[in-house]
Amino acid sequence: MSRRAASAVLMSARAAVGRSVEDLPDGSVVLVGCSGGPDSLALVGCAAWVGERQGHSVRAVIVDHGLQQGSAGVASGAAAACAALGVPSDIVRVEVGTAGGPEAAARDARYAALEQAAETSGASAVLLGHTLDDQAETVLLRLARGSGARTLAAMSARAGRWRRPFLSMPRTDVHAAAVEMLEPLGIVPWTDPHNADPSFARVRVRALLTGLGADLGPGVVQGLARSADLLRDDADALDAIAGQVATQVMTVDAVSATGDCADLVALPTAVRTRVIRAAALAMGCPSDGLTLDHVRRIDALVADWHGQGEVALPGGVVARRAYGRLCLIQGDGAETGVPSGA
Numbered sequence: 001m002s003r004r005a006a007s008a009v010l011m012s013a014r015a016a017v018g019r020s021v022e023d024l025p026d027g028s029v030v031l032v033g034c035s036g037g038p039d040s041l042a043l044v045g046c047a048a049w050v051g052e053r054q055g056h057s058v059r060a061v062i063v064d065h066g067l068q069q070g071s072a073g074v075a076s077g078a079a080a081a082c083a084a085l086g087v088p089s090d091i092v093r094v095e096v097g098t099a100g101g102p103e104a105a106a107r108d109a110r111y112a113a114l115e116q117a118a119e120t121s122g123a124s125a126v127l128l129g130h131t132l133d134d135q136a137e138t139v140l141l142r143l144a145r146g147s148g149a150r151t152l153a154a155m156s157a158r159a160g161r162w163r164r165p166f167l168s169m170p171r172t173d174v175h176a177a178a179v180e181m182l183e184p185l186g187i188v189p190w191t192d193p194h195n196a197d198p199s200f201a202r203v204r205v206r207a208l209l210t211g212l213g214a215d216l217g218p219g220v221v222q223g224l225a226r227s228a229d230l231l232r233d234d235a236d237a238l239d240a241i242a243g244q245v246a247t248q249v250m251t252v253d254a255v256s257a258t259g260d261c262a263d264l265v266a267l268p269t270a271v272r273t274r275v276i277r278a279a280a281l282a283m284g285c286p287s288d289g290l291t292l293d294h295v296r297r298i299d300a301l302v303a304d305w306h307g308q309g310e311v312a313l314p315g316g317v318v319a320r321r322a323y324g325r326l327c328l329i330q331g332d333g334a335e336t337g338v339p340s341g342a
Contacts, residue, residue, distance in 0.1 A: 006180070010046075013169065013177040017046040018054065020158070020165035021125055026055035028124040033114050034060040034089065036078030036190035039129035042178035043166065045085045047127055052086075060089035061117045061126075063110045065096050074190055084185045092117065103200060118161060130155055130164045133171040136224035137205045144205075148292070149270075150239075153232035170221070242274035250279050257283055257328040264302045264326060273299055276326075280313055283330040289314030302326050 006014070021030055032047050034040040044060050051058035060082040064075040075091045082089040094109040096102075118126050138154040157167045166174050178189055198204055212220045245267060250259040257279035264272055276298050280290055290313065297311045301321040310320035319328045 010177045016165040020163045031123045038175045038178035038189040043129040045181040064093045131171040136221040139224045149231045150235040154228040284315040
């Protein structure tokens with residue numbers, strides 16, 4: 001790499017990575033998810049710089065989804081770029097399913113591979129290259145789907161071992177940092193052709209966001225990301241309140257969760273539905289199968305009772321109203337539990 005002084009943009013990128021891992025003890029293993037694109041290679045280069053100064057062992061994980069012709073070559077190129085930046089890497093080939101569509105399935109496979117790599121290596125942190133623009137696109141996508149506050153909160157800069165150092169940096173700045181590090185090495189980052197394919201929802205949203213920026217001003221991306229931060233604070237507060245209230249209004253044992261409907265209906269809707277969802281999960285409903293519609297139907301047993309029958313939930317759980325109480329019953333207990341009633 002050139003010995004010229006780093007630009008302000010590159011120094012900002014390095015500082016962002018440094019802040020992201022400053023809580024880790026010396027000698028920690030830090031993994032970096034790398035695709036070979038400019039965002040992730042910028043992250044690899046900055047992590048190498050920070051790791052050397054903070055005493056961390058940095059390693060890249062390159063996930064080959066096998067979805068494009070020549071994907072193995074792209075992965076090899078990414079590994080060579082990481083090596084040039086002073087970071088060893090591992091290439092992990094994954095099988096991508098179909099659940100949720102191609103984008104979601106690829107994301108699930110990638111995160112599973114990174115999680116496994118972190119477990120195997122004992123990594124304290126896994127760094128991901130999402131930028132401010134990625135955050136804005138995520139918010140816009142989820143807004144179009146009618147998502148609630150927790151989902152609209154989008155990505156967190158830090159969630160356990162997952163870290164996103166560039167989440168407050170514009171994509172243009174991250175790309176500029178990548179060019180500054182890679183150009184002296186003669187490395188050109190990979191450009192994913194899927195990023196220009198309008199059959200993918202995120203590509204269409206990216207184009208829409210560009211148009212909104214032109215029509216409404218350059219603050220659109222920053223505004224959407226700021227909304228995510230505010231909604232995350234709100235969702236965290238509501239979750240905390242619901243957690244405290246749940247112990248007062250719900251009785252939970254091995255096979256059932258019950259609560260007095262009069263106590264539940266007195267709660268604000270946003271708190272009550274969180275209490276209900278938590279009770280359903282405690283009874284064995286899978287989190288990826290319990291939908292908003294399920295929660296609303298359970299809530300109607302409390303707040304809009306007009307004699308409706310029980311609600312069948314994922315995981316073999318049943319919700320019913322019995323003698324003025326909401327009852328969520330697990331598995332075989334649903335067959336022998338209390339009968340429905342007002």
